[in-house]
Amino acid sequence: MKLDAKIPSGPLVDKWARYLSEIKLVNPANKRKYEIIVVGSGLGGAAAAATLGELGYHVKCFCYQDSPRRAHSISAQGGINAAKNYQNDGDSVYRLFHDTIKGGDFRAREANVYRLAEVSAEIIDQCTAQGVPFAREYGGHLANRSFGGAQVSRTFYARGQTGQQLLLGAYSALCRQIQAGTVTMFPRTEMLDLVVVDGHAKGIVVRDMVTGEISSHSADAVALATGGYANVYDLSTNARGCNVTAAFRAYKRGAAFANPCYTQIHPTCIPVSGDYQSKLTLMSESLRNDGRVWVPKRQGDNRPPQQIPEGERDYFLERKYPSYGNLAPRDISSRSAKEVCDEGRGVGPSGLGVYLDFSDAIDRLGLATIRERYGNLFEMYERITGEDAYKTPMRIYPALHYTMGGLWVDYNLMSNLPGLHVLGEANFSDHGANRLGASALMQGLADGYFILPYTIGAYLADLKEKRPSTEHPEFRKVEKEVEERTKKFLSINGKRSVQSIHKELGQLMWDKAGMARNEEGLKEAIAKIPVIREEFWKNVKVPGDGGEINQELEKAGRLADFLEFGELLCRDALDRNESCGGHFREEHQSEDGEALRNDEKYSYVSAWEFQGEDREPVLHKEPIVYEEVKMATRSYK
Amino acid sequence: MYCGGAAIVFILSIFMEQTTARLFRSSLGKKYVMAVSGVILLLFVIGHLIGNLQIFAHPDLINSYAHFLQNMGPGLWAVRLILLTAVVAHIWAAVELTLENRRARPEDYREKDTIQASYASRTMRISGFIVLAFILFHLAHFTLQVVNPQYQELYTQLEDGTVVHDVHSMMVSGFQNIWISGFxxxxxxxxxxxxxxxxxxxxxxxxxxxxxxxxxxxxxxLGLSILYFAGNAAIPVAILAGFVS
Amino acid sequence: MNLKLRVWRQKDRNAPGKLVEYEAGDIDPEMSFLEMLDVVNERLIGAGDEPIAFDHDCREGICGTCSATINGIPHGPERATTVCQLHMRHFKDGDILTIEPFRAKPFPVIRDLMVDRSAFDRIIESGGFVSVRTGSAPEANTLPIPKDAAETAMDAAACIGCGACVAACKNASAMLFVAAKSSQLNTLPQGKPEKDRRVLNMVAAMDEAGFGNCTNQYECSAVCPKTISEDFIAQLNREYLVASVKQSFAGK
Structure with a gap:
């Protein structure tokens, strides 16, 4: 496998402009002859499908949800970054680029990130024109807020529902194209495999989740915008339906999977309350501005928090990171919380939680101020836990939140499989080993509105062969495989539910490949996952049949892929014998627990190539070369 | 201003084909028909009540008022036409909307609860239906006088000597019937x-x-409906109690 | 706690459905309503039965996927809450819960508690957008928008498209949904050029889908998980009237 990132030559700041001026175009009259499949209808997918439709291509867009408006981009709360410099605080494309590279712990590709920063401003223009109700100042101009990892205020937001509003904007653009007839929408339709003909991605096999019908769709190019894989951990802040199947099927058909071990943990989630838990809910990190994080000093101290005297409390973040205190970065705060819980000092029924206490802030600023700042978050907390955080400290615990790894793509957002394009969280390219807050929305929309619609044209313009019909033997073959797999799930008829096995996998992943990882644990996981996988294939129970709505069948298919993917993630984590960003190897930390990178040995993208069932995948390395940026140690002291 | 302008334009546009189509076919159009005809009927019933309250004064007052109304000639028919149109439009819209609403939920909930829908709002159909039945009876009773044909024979003389229909006695006699007053x-x-x-x-x-x-x-x-009820109820109550005779 | 559930079971769009009783024993009050259903389903699967199908996804109250009518109230007894955010502590031991799908002709039941809400998508397709080509947008700050207009637009835009408004309405009217989207766009200057077309087309699409008519009871707003105000319905009524009349006088 040859990994050619196809970065345009020339100085970094000119690359995208030059690329655009030199790119091959598709004749407008020819565009309607091309069919493009877009899988996923989140920010990336909806934006791409809408824009490609506008350009005149025939687009088929697929999503597993009942409406494209429900994709998980909708859950993003905080905001979207853009280098507008509206605050006159010295922001620039270069600064956004540099912050993103640094935030990614110097593991992202320079040219991609620079382009992302360049188009960021256009995204705000586009969304505003669509009627996205961004927050405004009294003068009528757009408001900004600050976010972690930046010294400028460049985050645009729509209350705490920025992701929702941006997605609804993209969805409305998509709807306009559906009405215009350029996009055909297939909701409640799940991609179950990729079809590769003569080395090019030429279509997909899908299951209609209502009728159970398995069918093929052929196209001239395929774009996956299918999100991340955080649900390999079972419990995460992702929607229950989020899955790795589309990306993993592409991997098994020859696309390289890059940096699967880069996962992001969010420190302020509502802790697990029992073993029935299905979902972790994130609360804005802004809470840490006024809340103080602590646990009892003594192990197993079960007294209610108010009864624990000041002297018996351990404000561990303030103790360990005196200058940043409770505002220490996400990964550091998360790991510290895990440490104290591992020591048996965690709070709450499960022992997996730490206090986030506002009593000092309420004394200092008054109840009214706290209510004004965080009222909605306190309400949300009360809705879920039934506790009043004005009176008793909140309990928080870290949770899986975002995955930086994904299918490997070049500068054109095309994977090593020609014709297969990958957008948004599903690809690996822009966030390196750690994503900054408010950058996920930026990337999804950048890819969908402003990058893919151009770069896919370059691929199509060079295309010699017309797309095959779905009668092509390759389609027949893949369709048959999918059908057999479905039948297999239904025929195992074992004793265990899909969810019980998923939970087992998730627990293992969280313990061994979660916030902190080490060689021993990863090896253990790599040995155990195949055992769980075997249990699944022997003992899972999928009731009902295939020709109807069957949610257990859907879950089984997704879990089957997670059970293979989890192992890949662990392998990647084992290979990356350094700590960087969201990947923390306990063997590589400074005295005060900071991640220690090893740029000499590990400044590469790990791209894994599938070798066949039960064979170890092969690692390919794309070196990370910085022309502009100097690698430095991240410091938050 | 919007209100007045809208009313004028609305009335004008009834005569325009496209608007008419939208008015009579779209869900919102039917609601406008409902609202506008409702306003007309509301104004009428209030006027009607004020007229009837003259029963508490000297009989000549209400009798001369009735005489004036009956001799408006074309004016009377114009008002009757407008009212009839409003009633027909109101009922037509209600029937159309009701049928559409029934179709919109062919299978009902096995258990249904509401959070805030008022009693009045939940009983519009039944209250409207019974009121319609009453109006028909009321017209037959007092306007067409077919229920008690002897009403046609009731005449009286005003102070100025004009002989007029004795509406006062008709009302008193009508409401002295407990069943009619009850209804x-x-x-x-x-x-x-x-x-x-x-x-x-x-x-x-x-x-x-x-x-x-x-x-x-x-x-x-709420105030309007209470006042309306009190005003109307006062008449039969007063007659039954013998305050008015 | 121990509960008795009466759950609507229906195999597919065309099959008849009925309420089936289940015991939900040993339920933790900390569970969300959907987690309670998860637990019931795990037990059903264990017993060799088919689990109850229900729609859900984000489980944090924003995607609008989950939908169920609990004891006659869409999304259950708590205000401003989706089913996924409803917790069992709001119920009592021994409660009998009747769980039905959202019911409306344009929302056909496709299995158990799952309904097809694609009629909402068709309404948005008919006009719930601003026609702006990607890349053609002017610099965002060239058009200042008064803060209160932006806030009002955001109030309307908070709609999650769950359909509870339709489910709660005695007439299965979609007015709150339609009004929320049309008002969001019509309140902002970006949406003004298409204002009349938008309301005319969206109302036509709403009528065509077979929703009922608004009867001004405001149950929709009362059950709305995002507490969208019925004021937007008044705005739609006004804008539709103006648009209808304007169009008649516009000639052609």
């Missing part, structure tokens, strides 16, 4: 309940309500 009270009660929701609802249907005025609007609506 009348029930119908008026239901109409008041109907107005309770209908009055406030009209503002919403033509887009003139918001949450700021909702409170005062609801109070006005």
């Amino acid at each position: 009348y009270l029930i119908a008026i009660g239901l109409l008041s309940v109907h107005l309770r929701h209908g009055f406030a609802s009209m503002f919403q249907s033509i887009g003139l309500r918001n949450r700021k005025i909702a409170g005062p609007l609801e109070k006005t609506s």
Whole structure:
């Protein structure tokens, strides 16, 4: 496998402009002859499908949800970054680029990130024109807020529902194209495999989740915008339906999977309350501005928090990171919380939680101020836990939140499989080993509105062969495989539910490949996952049949892929014998627990190539070369 | 201003084909028909009540008033036509909307609860239906005088010597029948309940309500319906109690 | 706690459905309503039965996927809450819960508690957008928008498209949904050029889908998980009237 990132030559700041001026175009009259499949209808997918439709291509867009408006981009709360410099605080494309590279712990590709920063401003223009109700100042101009990892205020937001509003904007653009007839929408339709003909991605096999019908769709190019894989951990802040199947099927058909071990943990989630838990809910990190994080000093101290005297409390973040205190970065705060819980000092029924206490802030600023700042978050907390955080400290615990790894793509957002394009969280390219807050929305929309619609044209313009019909033997073959797999799930008829096995996998992943990882644990996981996988294939129970709505069948298919993917993630984590960003190897930390990178040995993208069932995948390395940026140690002291 | 302008333009546009089509076919159009015909009928029933309250004065007052109305000639027929149109439009819209609403939920909930829907709003159909039945009877009773044909023979002389129909005696005689008074009270009660929701609802249907005025609007609506009921109920009660004879 | 559930079971769009009783024993009050259903389903699967199908996804109250009518109230007894955010502590031991799908002709039941809400998508397709080509947008700050207009637009835009408004309405009217989207766009200057077309087309699409008519009871707003105000319905009523009349006088 040859990994050619196809970065345009020339100085970094000119690359995208030059690329655009030199790119091959598709004749407008020819565009309607091309069919493009877009899988996923989140920010990336909806934006791409809408824009490609506008350009005149025939687009088929697929999503597993009942409406494209429900994709998980909708859950993003905080905001979207853009280098507008509206605050006159010295922001620039270069600064956004540099912050993103640094935030990614110097593991992202320079040219991609620079382009992302360049188009960021256009995204705000586009969304505003669509009627996205961004927050405004009294003068009528757009408001900004600050976010972690930046010294400028460049985050645009729509209350705490920025992701929702941006997605609804993209969805409305998509709807306009559906009405215009350029996009055909297939909701409640799940991609179950990729079809590769003569080395090019030429279509997909899908299951209609209502009728159970398995069918093929052929196209001239395929774009996956299918999100991340955080649900390999079972419990995460992702929607229950989020899955790795589309990306993993592409991997098994020859696309390289890059940096699967880069996962992001969010420190302020509502802790697990029992073993029935299905979902972790994130609360804005802004809470840490006024809340103080602590646990009892003594192990197993079960007294209610108010009864624990000041002297018996351990404000561990303030103790360990005196200058940043409770505002220490996400990964550091998360790991510290895990440490104290591992020591048996965690709070709450499960022992997996730490206090986030506002009593000092309420004394200092008054109840009214706290209510004004965080009222909605306190309400949300009360809705879920039934506790009043004005009176008793909140309990928080870290949770899986975002995955930086994904299918490997070049500068054109095309994977090593020609014709297969990958957008948004599903690809690996822009966030390196750690994503900054408010950058996920930026990337999804950048890819969908402003990058893919151009770069896919370059691929199509060079295309010699017309797309095959779905009668092509390759389609027949893949369709048959999918059908057999479905039948297999239904025929195992074992004793265990899909969810019980998923939970087992998730627990293992969280313990061994979660916030902190080490060689021993990863090896253990790599040995155990195949055992769980075997249990699944022997003992899972999928009731009902295939020709109807069957949610257990859907879950089984997704879990089957997670059970293979989890192992890949662990392998990647084992290979990356350094700590960087969201990947923390306990063997590589400074005295005060900071991640220690090893740029000499590990400044590469790990791209894994599938070798066949039960064979170890092969690692390919794309070196990370910085022309502009100097690698430095991240410091938050 | 919007209100007045809208009313004028609305009436004008009834004569325009495209608008008419939209008015009579779209869901919102039917609601406008409902609201506008409702306003007309509301104005009528209020005027009607004020006229009837003259029963508490000297009989000549109401008798001369009735005489004036009966001799309006074409004016009377114009008013009757407008009222008839409003009634027909109101009923037509109600029937259309009801049928559509039934179709919109072919399979009902096995268990249904509401959070805030008022009693009045939930009983619009039944209250409207009974009021219609009453109006028909009321017309037959007092206007066409076919229920008690002897009413046609009631004449009296005003102070100036004009011989007029003795509406005063007709009302007194009519309401002395306990059954008629009972039916009348029930119908008026239901109409008041109907107005309770209908009055406030009209503002919403033509887009003139918001949450700021909702409170005062609801109070006005309640006050109006109570006053309307009290005013109307006073007549049979007074007659039955012998205060008016 | 121990509960008795009466759950609507229906195999597919065309099959008849009925309420089936289940015991939900040993339920933790900390569970969300959907987690309670998860637990019931795990037990059903264990017993060799088919689990109850229900729609859900984000489980944090924003995607609008989950939908169920609990004891006659869409999304259950708590205000401003989706089913996924409803917790069992709001119920009592021994409660009998009747769980039905959202019911409306344009929302056909496709299995158990799952309904097809694609009618909402068709309404948005008919006009719930601003026609702006990607890349053609002007610099965002060239058009200042008064803060209160932006806030009002955001109030309307908070709609999650769950359909509870339709489910709660005695007439299965979609007015709150339609009004929320049309008002969001019509309140902003970006949406003004298409204002009349938008309301005319969206109302036509709503009528065509077979929703009922608004009867001004505001149950929709009362059950709305995002507490969208019925004021937007008044705005739609007003804008539709103006648009209808304007169009008649516009000639052609």
